Amino acid sequence: MMGTSTGAGTPAKKRDLLSIAAIATELPGLLARAEELKRLRAAGQFPTPLRNRSVAMIFEKPSTRTRSSFEIGTQDLGGHAVYLSPSEMQLGRGETIADTARVLSRYYDAIVYRSFRWQDEAELARWASVPVINALDDREHPCQVVADLLTLRERWNRRFAGHRLAYIGDGDNVCNSLILGCAIVGIDFAAAIPEGFRPPPDILATAAPFAQRAGVATRIVLDPKEAVQGADAVYTDVWVSMGEEAETARRQVAFQGYSVTDSLLDLANPGAFAMHDLPAHRGLEITDAVMDGTRQAIWDQAENRLHAQKAILEFFVPPRPSSTS
Numbered sequence: 001m002m003g004t005s006t007g008a009g010t011p012a013k014k015r016d017l018l019s020i021a022a023i024a025t026e027l028p029g030l031l032a033r034a035e036e037l038k039r040l041r042a043a044g045q046f047p048t049p050l051r052n053r054s055v056a057m058i059f060e061k062p063s064t065r066t067r068s069s070f071e072i073g074t075q076d077l078g079g080h081a082v083y084l085s086p087s088e089m090q091l092g093r094g095e096t097i098a099d100t101a102r103v104l105s106r107y108y109d110a111i112v113y114r115s116f117r118w119q120d121e122a123e124l125a126r127w128a129s130v131p132v133i134n135a136l137d138d139r140e141h142p143c144q145v146v147a148d149l150l151t152l153r154e155r156w157n158r159r160f161a162g163h164r165l166a167y168i169g170d171g172d173n174v175c176n177s178l179i180l181g182c183a184i185v186g187i188d189f190a191a192a193i194p195e196g197f198r199p200p201p202d203i204l205a206t207a208a209p210f211a212q213r214a215g216v217a218t219r220i221v222l223d224p225k226e227a228v229q230g231a232d233a234v235y236t237d238v239w240v241s242m243g244e245e246a247e248t249a250r251r252q253v254a255f256q257g258y259s260v261t262d263s264l265l266d267l268a269n270p271g272a273f274a275m276h277d278l279p280a281h282r283g284l285e286i287t288d289a290v291m292d293g294t295r296q297a298i299w300d301q302a303e304n305r306l307h308a309q310k311a312i313l314e315f316f317v318p319p320r321p322s323s324t325s
């Protein structure tokens with residue numbers, strides 16, 4: 001069993017969530033469990049598989065949703081989460097990631113890590129003897145996309161097959177995890193992304209066998225109108241991610257015409273809705289009218305971060321033998 005103690009305080013085996021592809025096999029079950037945890041919470045029921053468990057949360061960048069959902073999710077599950085800012089840790093004064101990983105593994109049962117660089121995420125996972133969960137890096141945002149797939153599953157009556165998601169904007173970390181997540185669960189995916197901002201070839205190469213197995217396509221085009229044709233949902237993300245502020249002017253020029261507006265939604269399938277992982281820059285990648293209107297699933301996505309994070313925590317942090325649910 002993952003993370004089972006050998007008696008020496010070292011997990012016999014641990015798994016990390018650095019990419020959504022790491023949970024390709026378990027993803028459908030994880031989404032079903034997230035839905036169940038959501039239902040139980042609404043009924044006032046709180047299973048506590050994380051009783052006497054602790055989760056470290058290292059955030060190199062700001063966060064509203066990810067930090068809150070992991071903290072409250074850990075509490076819901078009976079555990080304790082500790083927020084660690086690198087500026088207040090020895091990590092910020094030069095202690096190595098490897099040493100930090102080894103020390104934190106002696107206290108905590110999992111480490112949630114938001115980093116600027118995916119290499120740092122991999123380094124922490126390499127040295128930690130407890131699971132490392134990627135809370136966003138420059139390559140992927142797997143926890144966000146688990147919540148997004150939960151949202152789509154709800155909207156589409158638990159059926160992904162036969163549906164298409166369009167993505168408009170930057171081929172960034174969220175887009176990368178969406179490409180992989182859609183290929184894994186079998187959602188047709190079409191993205192409109194300007195030249196120079198496309199997803200890395202290895203993400204597309206990783207997605208290809210999953211898409212082929214599911215019988216869906218992963219297409220990258222230039223024209224947003226082409227991408228939204230036949231789409232049941234239209235997703236966008238900020239044009240300037242955290243850490244890319246120096247590129248703001250260049251990006252705002254490159255992404256002109258890539259806004260999600262009511263007129264763009266009109267070109268998608270009837271009933272199509274907008275999605276955004278937030279925070280949004282209203283008036284740039286998405287209009288006020290779409291965000292505040294009825295054709296969106298944005299606030300459901302934000303809520304579902306909590307339920308998705310709980311399912312992820314429960315999966316990656318197995319209960320102590322003495323715990324009861």
Ligand code: CP
Pocket residue numbers: 062063064065066067136144277278279
């Ligand atoms: N979507 C998302 O990751 O939000 P935060 O940056 O607020 O965590």
